[in-house]
Amino acid sequence: MSIRQRFRLGMLTVALLGGWTASATTQLRVDVTQLSQEADAVVHGVVRRVESRWSGDGRRIVTDIEVQVTDPLKGQPGNTVLVTQPGGEVGDIGQTVHGLATFKKDEEVVVFLQKRGATAFRVAGMAQGKFQVRRDEAGKPAMAIPEHSDALLLDPVTRKPTTATEKPRTLEELKATVRAALKKGSTP
Template identity: 35%
Template sequence: MMNHRTRPPLFLSALCALMLFSLSSEAEARQTRMDMESMKEVSEAVVLARTVSTESFWNDSGTAILTRVTLQVTDRLSGQAGTETEIIVPGGQVGDYLHEVSDMPSFTVNEESVVFIERHRSGTLIVAGGNAGKLDVSIDPVTGIRTVPGGVFGAENRAIQNAGKGGETADPPARMSIEDLKSRLRE
């Protein structure tokens, strides 16, 4: 039997759970909607960069860990960016405390990646589209060409783009050259 003392905590717990669910649903919905055109639209810049440094820290209220990532920009694929750009990513490790955010990318010093950079309403630069906004670069061992994952934006996006055009909707390639990515971004 519930008394008047247990109702508010149960109500507050249910309300908090509902709020968390709606926030995660909103984030998931945003993630699934992000095709390359959407990513480009929300991005202030798309850059090819090498990670120079990472530094994790507690936010001002001490409730979450964030990581400051410094990128050395080697090529601007779209938009404007300085030769060195700093972004903030949710998650990281401070001392014994590890905070991992499943739908956000992580950065490692000296890795090369293509990063879609968005300006958050707070003015901070962040990765657009969560994990989809960071494409790790690898070098094809046979050709020496630098590539990124080609299917990151999904075949369903090609189906949407080709709908009504009478075109076939082939799966995107497993890897895409940086030059092909540049061309697609400039379409």
């Protein structure tokens, strides 16, 4: 192969690889029982505000998510909780953190939260700690749909790549699982 052909092949490789976005987030897979026991608060509620802003030091973008609590399943979070997570868009500048939960205004959710300072929380287990609640007009039970992300999940025992194990279930089944996990976690 000539130098010119190697150069072209190298440039083609760089061009192809340069077009891919790298998702470098790796995390251990967790289930609802573990999330319930490790979270400081678990709430069922409605997203009232999603707003990105520059952090206090002006070096990164963070997003504030305000959730109006309709059912506090664990903890005493109050009528609303403020969830803050890295990433977002301010003007025409954006920062993405792979593996985090995504939120939309007026979205109904169940979220597993960890304290982050005096008044703010973060989502426990990243995207694994958020379930979207979907309601059907036909009178069927509300469904809790787990959020899946682009993060690489590792089995907590083998540390080998795995897939998410949480499946959609009714909202009441999710709440019952949370309550059972909390009851189980409080017994010696």
